[in-house]
Amino acid sequence: MPDIFNSKRLKCFPMIGALFLATIFGFLIGRIVHIKRSMEMAPTIQVVDDVRPKQAVVVLEGIRDGKIVGSLEGDVRLWIGENEVLANTGGTISVDPGPLIVNEMSVLVPQGMQFVASKRGKKYYPVLVAAGQSITPENRIYFESAEKAEAMGYIQ
Numbered sequence: 001m002p003d004i005f006n007s008k009r010l011k012c013f014p015m016i017g018a019l020f021l022a023t024i025f026g027f028l029i030g031r032i033v034h035i036k037r038s039m040e041m042a043p044t045i046q047v048v049d050d051v052r053p054k055q056a057v058v059v060l061e062g063i064r065d066g067k068i069v070g071s072l073e074g075d076v077r078l079w080i081g082e083n084e085v086l087a088n089t090g091g092t093i094s095v096d097p098g099p100l101i102v103n104e105m106s107v108l109v110p111q112g113m114q115f116v117a118s119k120r121g122k123k124y125y126p127v128l129v130a131a132g133q134s135i136t137p138e139n140r141i142y143f144e145s146a147e148k149a150e151a152m153g154y155i156q
Contacts, residue, residue: 063101067094107133113142117154124149124156 056076061069072078072087079085081099109116109127116132117124118139124146125132143149146156 063097064094066096068097068100069094107137107140110142112144115143115146115149117141117143117149117152122153122155124154 054074056074057072058076058078059071059073061071063069068080070093071091072085072093073091077084078093080095080097083095083098085093085095087093113127115124116127116135118135119141120139121135123131124143125135127133127142141152143152143154149156
């Protein structure tokens with residue numbers, strides 16, 4: 001039986017292992033030295049006070065409990081409609097939305113049409129009355145006369 005521990009191949013394994021460990025150790029030492037030198041050569045950061053003039057800022061955070069909330073910073077004036085908004089001592093605002101939350105909808109009435117009805121309803125209305133104007137545009141049917149509306153089965 002051959003003696004495997006005395007063979008020439010196995011005698012070089014400790015030397016290969018030692019070289020491998022020396023290489024890894026040298027690489028790690030080199031990285032540490034490189035990082036240390038990089039840190040020494042890095043410019044120092046100096047923090048200074050901002051002396052630029054402050055900019056006027058209006059921050060609208062949203063609508064809470066039916067009021068517009070936010071803050072005003074700096075020399076700023078905010079108007080909603082015809083009303084000037086003034087911040088409290090903390091710079092925050094809480095105001096009624098006024099004209100900002102008005103749902104205005106304009107619908108172009110075809111020329112010559114005097115009456116309107118809903119596709120889903122049974123009544124017709126003059127185009128200028130509130131009931132006629134409240135019909136959503138996609139559901140509107142127009143008529144030139146009351147007789148034509150009644151001929152289609154609508155009542156007043």
